[in-house]
Amino acid sequence: MAWSIAQVARSSGVTSRTLRHYHSIGLLVPARVAHNGRRYYEQEQLLRLQQILLLRDLGLSLDVVGEVIAHRDEQDAIEVLAKHKEWLVKEQLRLGRLVQTVDATIDNLKRGGEMSPENVFEGFERNPYEAEARERWGDEAVDASYQRMRGWTEADAEKARTGYTRVHEGLAALKAEGVAVTELSVQELIQLHYEVTCLFWTPTREAYKGLGQMYVDDERFRQNIGSGDDALVEYMRDAMTVYADSKLDS
Amino acid sequence: MAWSIAQVARSSGVTSRTLRHYHSIGLLVPARVAHNGRRYYEQEQLLRLQQILLLRDLGLSLDVVGEVIAHRDEQDAIEVLAKHKEWLVKEQLRLGRLVQTVDATIDNLKRGGEMSPENVFEGFERNPYEAEARERWGDEAVDASYQRMRGWTEADAEKARTGYTRVHEGLAALKAEGVAVTELSVQELIQLHYEVTCLFWTPTREAYKGLGQMYVDDERFRQNIGSGDDALVEYMRDAMTVYADSKLDS
DNA sequence: GCTTGAAGTTGACGTAGCGGCAACATCTAC
DNA sequence: GTAGATGTTGCCGCTACGTCAACTTCAAGC
Structure with a gap:
């Protein structure tokens, strides 16, 4: 049985625009495109879509998602995910530092410093030179x-x-x-x-x-x-x- | 004394392209634009640039950076920064959860699951339906x-x-x-x-x-x-x- | 048969923050 | 006078779609 684009959209929680987008970049090609241009999806595409959404929600880019799914090699997938995790951890740490810096900046502003050139760098990790x-x-x-x-x-x-x-x-x-x-x-x-x-x-x-x-x-x-x-x-x-x-x- | 775009770029660590961009969006307008179109910056612009870079590096969008600098009102700046910090914290937490999920997915793959439809959702917070x-x-x-x-x-x-x-x-x-x-x-x-x-x-x-x-x-x-x-x-x-x-x- | 509405299609533009061309202008030094 | 450095203004490209606009197709009701 074939699902229309709206049916797939509803059951997967994405918009039909997203499905068209995935088609246009070759990430998820419908099972069949009718003579009038309408897209029809089968079970196989639904499963692929689930994998796509899973990986996308892990924060991978669509490019990478495509690669991971294409390489059915399990080892490759693990490697990609591990690398991605590294990135996530780094990014998380960076945000942590940013929070501290923002806090310091707020503190500084409260303690009466205006944003004058002298103290605008207080608590700031970089200096202009x-x-x-x-x-x-x-x-x-x-x-x-x-x-x-x-x-x-x-x-x-x-x-x-x-x-x-x-x-x-x-x-x-x-x-x-x-x-x-x-x-x-x-x-x-x-x-x-x-x-x-x-x-x-x-x-x-x-x-x-x-x-x-x-x-x-x-x-x-x-x-x-x-x-x-x-x-x-x-x-x-x-x-x-x-x-x-x-x-x-x- | 007036600095050329390349001098400003070198001393501030941004590219001349960035400076042109900031000019084009009105974030940092040069002190003077010569008849031949060349940009020249004065001390005042350098100071403003430092503030811009500071705020940008705190993770604010250029739009917001512009607003914060324009509102010389200190209270406003604090509010914006506080709000921004909220966002940073949230984002950091989200990344933390993502790391966990990626970890779980890697674990799952290692324990012999291939990415078949059955177990692709293991450890995953959402289900397809x-x-x-x-x-x-x-x-x-x-x-x-x-x-x-x-x-x-x-x-x-x-x-x-x-x-x-x-x-x-x-x-x-x-x-x-x-x-x-x-x-x-x-x-x-x-x-x-x-x-x-x-x-x-x-x-x-x-x-x-x-x-x-x-x-x-x-x-x-x-x-x-x-x-x-x-x-x-x-x-x-x-x-x-x-x-x-x-x-x-x- | 005609209209209407729902659901589909293909463009095309917009997003943020620039990077990276190309084509052209200007300035400085030899 | 000419080369080379340094500038300029476009314009396209990137992500992952959202949001129109302008059409087409299809089934249902009058």
């Missing part, structure tokens, strides 16, 4: 940095969030007053800058001087650091150089 | 049935999986031998059928007779039950009627 950092210093260095971040205390995190801003603002003020980079007040700020940097990685003397130079070379840092004063970066680089030569091991 | 069952008997009955299934022991589950098949095969053999439906051997099989049915719901006398008639009326049951013998369903209905009248309370 990560892509470039990976390009510039390599993956190992960046990953090591993240490794280090995991050991942070709350105070460390606070320092990482606000430290650089305090340094930049302090330097801007001192420079405006005409204070020399060798002065203690400047060097104390650079000390703070060094400490904050050490939260991510520990620069050697040369590396720290290089970092100062990089600030100068990079237009974005120039903008980010010196709000208004375009020459602040050079001031900072000079201060960093003095600090490195006097305090850091070569 | 659910949609129709809901239509025929109403949601409460179906839900009650699922409720009952939760109390199953392993033996119950085994019975549910294999019971009907054993009944159908046994009946087919007895009918082929010409055994009358009133005979003990037939009635014993019907007893098993009744017990299996009771795993889902407990039919009254009339309900059980009605079920037998339904088998007869339904073309799919006719096919499913009587493999080869088209008249097996009537035989079964008659046996069920005898059983109901002799054993069940009215």
Whole structure:
């Protein structure tokens, strides 16, 4: 006996559109197509449809569903399913992390932070320069940095969030007053800058001087650091150089 | 200072294609578009981009991202995020269930089941007739049935999986031998059928007779039950009627 | 025989978030 | 002047169908 498309749709819980779709992509071809174009299905197609729906509801794509059903090889099917399970687990873990991050973001907003650039990254796992950092210093260095971040205390995190801003603002003020980079007040700020940097990685003397130079070379840092004063970066680089030569091991 | 599209792309980790896309949907409009069509971005756009990427990475759609950023109202943002978190949690739970189901399916395949129609539904939460069952008997009955299934022991589950098949095969053999439906051997099989049915719901006398008639009326049951013998369903209905009248309370 | 309604058909467009072409324009360096 | 890098604007493609629109077919009632 042959079922019409609507009968199959009703008894299987899918729409007739879905059945037409499955036909059009060759996933479920009707037993017979009448001269007037109408589709008729037999028991065999119903069973195939059940398998399709089962696998689809497991979250597999229709492509994969087609392959699994085509390969009647049981071992293949197990492999595909195992792989799919891996994916599901990973995705589930990812969502778990997302939930945590969203929670942290909500918390942050509630504790009075607006979504200003400074704290928009609080509790956020990525920083805006990560892509470039990976390009510039390599993956190992960046990953090591993240490794280090995991050991942070709350105070460390606070320092990482606000430290650089305090340094930049302090330097801007001192420079405006005409204070020399060798002065203690400047060097104390650079000390703070060094400490904050050490939260991510520990620069050697040369590396720290290089970092100062990089600030100068990079237009974005120039903008980010010196709000208004375009020459602040050079001031900072000079201060960093003095600090490195006097305090850091070569 | 103005950044070109490639510079922004590199420093933010997205592609220039993405930036063009964001422009085209109005999510991130460049600070300036030169007469030759080139896009230039300023600090302000970079900050906005960071917010966009942050929210996007939290899993919000670009539509929602746009709304959240536009509503500078902090309370709104919190609400949206809270709602989004709900969704994330739900999705995570769903994936968890899927993992379980996939696991069960793999187990089933390993324990020697091929993907034949009989056992393809083992460990599966839905059965192929659910949609129709809901239509025929109403949601409460179906839900009650699922409720009952939760109390199953392993033996119950085994019975549910294999019971009907054993009944159908046994009946087919007895009918082929010409055994009358009133005979003990037939009635014993019907007893098993009744017990299996009771795993889902407990039919009254009339309900059980009605079920037998339904088998007869339904073309799919006719096919499913009587493999080869088209008249097996009537035989079964008659046996069920005898059983109901002799054993069940009215 | 004619109309009506139910059930079917084949396109075609829309969805989200871009990726990946192609064809063309512009800018910089040698 | 020419090559190469860097840009631009379309447009198609992807998933798994939903949702029209415009027709055709078939059975039933007048």
